[in-house]
Amino acid sequence: MNLLIVGSVATDTIETPFGKVENALGGSATYASVASSYFARPAIVGVVGNDFDKRHINLLKRRGIDLEGLQIDKSGKTFHWSGYYEGDMNQAHTTTTHLNVFESFKPQIPESYRRAPYILLGNIHPGLQLDVLAQVRGHHLTLCDTMNFWISSEPRLLERVFRRVDIVCINDGEARQFCGTDSLPQAARELLKFGPRRVIIKKGAHGVLLFGKKSFFALPAIPLKTVKDPTGAGDSFAGGAIGYLAKSGKTGEAAFRRAMVAGTVMASFCVQDFSLKKTSRLTKSMINKRAAMLIESTKIPNFRI
Amino acid sequence: MNLLIVGSVATDTIETPFGKVENALGGSATYASVASSYFARPAIVGVVGNDFDKRHINLLKRRGIDLEGLQIDKSGKTFHWSGYYEGDMNQAHTTTTHLNVFESFKPQIPESYRRAPYILLGNIHPGLQLDVLAQVRGHHLTLCDTMNFWISSEPRLLERVFRRVDIVCINDGEARQFCGTDSLPQAARELLKFGPRRVIIKKGAHGVLLFGKKSFFALPAIPLKTVKDPTGAGDSFAGGAIGYLAKSGKTGEAAFRRAMVAGTVMASFCVQDFSLKKTSRLTKSMINKRAAMLIESTKIPNFRI
Numbered sequence: 001m002n003l004l005i006v007g008s009v010a011t012d013t014i015e016t017p018f019g020k021v022e023n024a025l026g027g028s029a030t031y032a033s034v035a036s037s038y039f040a041r042p043a044i045v046g047v048v049g050n051d052f053d054k055r056h057i058n059l060l061k062r063r064g065i066d067l068e069g070l071q072i073d074k075s076g077k078t079f080h081w082s083g084y085y086e087g088d089m090n091q092a093h094t095t096t097t098h099l100n101v102f103e104s105f106k107p108q109i110p111e112s113y114r115r116a117p118y119i120l121l122g123n124i125h126p127g128l129q130l131d132v133l134a135q136v137r138g139h140h141l142t143l144c145d146t147m148n149f150w151i152s153s154e155p156r157l158l159e160r161v162f163r164r165v166d167i168v169c170i171n172d173g174e175a176r177q178f179c180g181t182d183s184l185p186q187a188a189r190e191l192l193k194f195g196p197r198r199v200i201i202k203k204g205a206h207g208v209l210l211f212g213k214k215s216f217f218a219l220p221a222i223p224l225k226t227v228k229d230p231t232g233a234g235d236s237f238a239g240g241a242i243g244y245l246a247k248s249g250k251t252g253e254a255a256f257r258r259a260m261v262a263g264t265v266m267a268s269f270c271v272q273d274f275s276l277k278k279t280s281r282l283t284k285s286m287i288n289k290r291a292a293m294l295i296e297s298t299k300i301p302n303f304r305i
Numbered sequence: 306m307n308l309l310i311v312g313s314v315a316t317d318t319i320e321t322p323f324g325k326v327e328n329a330l331g332g333s334a335t336y337a338s339v340a341s342s343y344f345a346r347p348a349i350v351g352v353v354g355n356d357f358d359k360r361h362i363n364l365l366k367r368r369g370i371d372l373e374g375l376q377i378d379k380s381g382k383t384f385h386w387s388g389y390y391e392g393d394m395n396q397a398h399t400t401t402t403h404l405n406v407f408e409s410f411k412p413q414i415p416e417s418y419r420r421a422p423y424i425l426l427g428n429i430h431p432g433l434q435l436d437v438l439a440q441v442r443g444h445h446l447t448l449c450d451t452m453n454f455w456i457s458s459e460p461r462l463l464e465r466v467f468r469r470v471d472i473v474c475i476n477d478g479e480a481r482q483f484c485g486t487d488s489l490p491q492a493a494r495e496l497l498k499f500g501p502r503r504v505i506i507k508k509g510a511h512g513v514l515l516f517g518k519k520s521f522f523a524l525p526a527i528p529l530k531t532v533k534d535p536t537g538a539g540d541s542f543a544g545g546a547i548g549y550l551a552k553s554g555k556t557g558e559a560a561f562r563r564a565m566v567a568g569t570v571m572a573s574f575c576v577q578d579f580s581l582k583k584t585s586r587l588t589k590s591m592i593n594k595r596a597a598m599l600i601e602s603t604k605i606p607n608f609r610i
Contacts, residue, residue, distance in 0.1 A: 039610060088487045182393045185528040206511035207525060216602045220512060220523035223490040247610065254606045261608045284610050291608040297521045298603055301559040303566045303596040305344060305552065305589050 001043035001066045003246045004113050005033045005239070006132050007122020007145075008102055009046040009070065011056075013082040014274060016089070018228040024275035025056045026081065028122035028145065031232035034279050035266035036120070036243030037063040038287055043113050045069035045132070049077040049101040059280055069110045073101040089227045090204050109135040116140060118246040120238060121165065123147045126157040133164050141251065143167040143242045145234065151178045162194040169200040169238050184209060185216075198256055200241070202234055210260055215253050219260045222268040222294050229274040233267040236279055240266030265290045306348035306371045308551045309418050310338045310544070311437050312427020312450075313407055314351040314375065316361075318387040319579060321394070323533040329580035330361045331386065333427035333450065336537035339584050340571035341425070341548030342368040343592055348418055350374035350437070354382040354406040364585055374415045378406035394532045395509050414440040421445060423551040425543060426470065428452045431462040438469050446556065448472040448547045450539065456483045467499040474505040474543050489514060490521075503561055505546070507539055515565055520558050524565045527573040527599050534579040538572040541584055545571030570595045 007029030013022045033042040043066035048056075052072065060067060079102035082095040107128055114137050121129040121144040129144055142165040150158050151174055158178070162168050168191050172184060179187035184201055188211035191199045201209040205227075207220040241263035248255045265287055270279045312334030318327045338347040348371030353361075357377065365372060384407035387400040412433055419442050426434040426449040434449060447470040455463050456479055463483070467473050473496050477489060484492035489506055493516035496504045506514040510532075512525040546568035553560045570592055575584045 183530060183532075185530050203511065206508065207523075209525075209528065216528065218512075218525035218528070218602055219605070220514075220525055223514065223521065223523070225488060225490050227488075244610075257605055258608050261605060262610075288609055295605045295608060297523055298605060300524070300562055300566060300600050300603060303563050303600060304593055305549075305567075 001041050001113060001116060003036055003040040003042040003118040003120065003243060004045065004109070004116035004136070005029050005036065005042050005120045005122060006045045006107050006129075007032060007120070007124055007235070008079055009044065009048050010079040010081055010102070011052075012231060012275065013080070014229055014231055015084040016229050017086065018226065019274065021274045023053070023080070025059060026231060026275060027079065028235040030060070031235035031270065031276065031279070032120055032122055032239030033060065033065045034063050034276050035236040035239030035270070036246070037065055038266075038282060038284065039240070039243035039262060040118065040246035042066065042239070042243065043069055043116070045107050045109055045113065047071040047073050047101050047105045050074045051077045059276065063280060069108070069113055071108065076101040085230060089230050092231065107132050107135070118242055119143070120242050121145065121161070122235065122238070126150050126154050126161045129161045130157065130164070141166050141242075141245060143169055143238060145169050145238050146174065148174055148177060159194060162191060162196060165196055167198045167200060167242070168194075168196045169202065169241070171202045171204070171234060175201050185211070197251070200260070202237060204233070208237070208260055208264060210256060212253065212256070217253070217257050217260065219257075219264055220298060221264060222290065224268060224272060227271045230271050231275070233271050236270035237263035237267040240264075261291050261294060264294060306346045306418060306421060308341055308345040308347040308423040308425065308548060309350065309414070309421035309441070310334050310341065310347050310425045310427060311350045311412050311434075312337060312425070312429055312540070313384055314349065314353050315384040315386055315407070316357075317536060317580065318385070319534055319536055320389040321534050322391065323531065324579065326579045328358070328385070330364060331536060331580060332384065333429075333540045335365070336540035336575065336581065336584070337425055337427055337544030338365065338370045339368050339581050340541040340544030340575070341551070342370055343571075343587060343589065344545065344548035344567060345423065345551035347371065347544070347548065348374055348421070350412050350414055350418065352376040352378050352406050352410045355379045356382045364581065368585060374413070374418055376413065381406040390535060394535050397536065412437050412440070423547055424448070425547050426450065426466070427540065427543075431455050431459050431466045434466045435462065435469070446471050446547075446550060448474055448543060450474050450543050451479065453479055453482060464499065467496060467501060470501055472503045472505060472547070473499075473501045474507065474546070476507045476509070476539060480506050490516070502556070505565070507542060509538070513542070513565055513569060515561060517558065517561070522558070522562050522565065524562075524569055525603060526569060527595065529573060529577060532576045535576050536580070538576050541575035542568035542572040545569075566596050566599060569599060
């Protein structure tokens with residue numbers, strides 16, 4: 001393994017205008033690890049319950065994901081989220097959230113993961129994100145994700161996470177909420193003040209912005225005729241992005257821009273089918289082809305008047 | 306002149322978190338013609354009333370805009386819009402709209418404009434847009450803009466406009482509304498069925514999408530620390546884009562992509578100050594510099610895994 005991913009492993013019941021799935025594989029660590037598996041050698045730290053389907057384990061294993069750190073808590077059921085999408089598909093509506101065994105989740109990083117050169121802190125309590133950082137050693141590149149819930153309830157803890165990581169990956173609404181400004185460039189500048197090298201602001205169907213201390217990159221999303229299920233798009237993005245960084249071993253602007261392409265491509269595959277149906281069955285050639293399409297559709301000829 | 310622009314000429318009273326202007330120069334034809342004047346030789350067809358300030362005329366003349374087609378209707382006052390912005394600045398709130406002499410505006414295209422090689426049909430009643438097309442002759446490239454009001458009230462007339470023009474330029478909400486779909490690629494495909502060569506979907510701060518029958522281009526907007534006054538951004542975009550096409554004389558994909566850059570740059574200058582304060586005082590060097598910044602911030606290195 002060269003990429004440690006900590007986050008939720010869940011089963012989801014999802015309804016969209018394109019259909020419905022019940023107890024499908026989900027969770028931030030799951031989406032991120034599958035997306036990253038085309039670039040890196042990911043390992044998951046998370047927890048599942050006594051009902052977790054063997055087929056889900058097999059899917060993760062087929063993608064070469066190291067599961068030594070996946071705790072199986074026989075005392076209860078797996079985290080289950082149930083929700084639906086309608087209209088413009090950018091907004092998930094939650095029907096029920098059963099945290100189950102995830103409620104008492106304490107990340108235990110196996111000894112063999114503690115020197116992981118790349119770390120993705122998925123969307124969990126910022127206190128747990130800090131716990132993970134306290135358990136790892138050596139030089140590593142760390143990316144953290146979060147959500148509006150922690151911004152409201154634990155802003156000070158989250159700030160401590162932002163001070164410790166190399167990359168803050170956050171969506172536009174969350175960046176505005178955390179920084180109390182409507183301007184995304186201003187929000188990014190404030191987030192950079194905590195010390196990360198890069199701030200990534202995800203804008204869903206509008207693409208992604210990458211801010212460095214002295215650099216800026218904007219990448220549109222890939223326009224899709226149909227978005228079947230947006231669940232996991234942000235996690236797939238983060239997994240693809242840090243997976244690419246782990247593969248490249250570089251941290252310059254070019255590597256980060258390529259990582260944004262990798263993330264965008266993985267998110268675009270993710271939303272084209274329910275759960276991990278599409279993302280788990282890709283080939284390198286499919287990924288290269290879609291990346292080439294994205295690059296072609298954003299290429300600007302020289303301009304001078 | 307080589308670019309005919311038909312639309313509104315107005316005075317605006319605008320309040321934003323950054324200040325307030327009263328009876329400032331505004332209107333779709335005004336913004337578009339000033340933006341286009343850095344690339345082309347525009348002429349306006351529009352109407353103003355007995356109160357139209359000589360300084361506004363002088364501003365337009367200084368930008369080299371041909372005003373032979375600007376009717377002065379002494380029977381009333383100039384179209385006046387009053388509104389404000391707050392929060393994320395993407396949404397204008399109208400306080401009052403006084404159409405005044407614009408209410409009975411009938412575009413009269415002067416003989417010397419009738420063979421204009423480029424035509425921008427600004428946001429006016431689609432019946433008037435068709436009137437303009439009936440008055441012009443020869444080969445020309447036509448771009449039309451519109452608004453949600455005409456989509457609701459005159460969808461069939463608007464459809465006839467879309468069948469007659471080369472470029473449909475519309476914002477994302479309007480495209481969704483007209484086509485009855487949430488998917489912008491789907492909306493673009495439906496609009497292309499009416500026959501235009503290109504459909505441009507403007508997404509405000511999220512940039513612009515350019516669809517051809519077999520081509521696609523996505524360009525992010527330029528991130529600005531402060532947006533002082535968003536009024537006229539869409540018109541400045543359209544003016545910059547068709548102005549660039551008029552300058553280049555080309556209609557291939559590269560020319561259209563450069564036109565999107567020109568439009569994006571002009572819109573970014575427009576919103577940085579009230580009314581036409583900034584857009585009317587640019588230099589070619591400022592435009593080239595900002596275009597270079599935009600191109601640099603969207604450049605993607607080769608990608609292959």
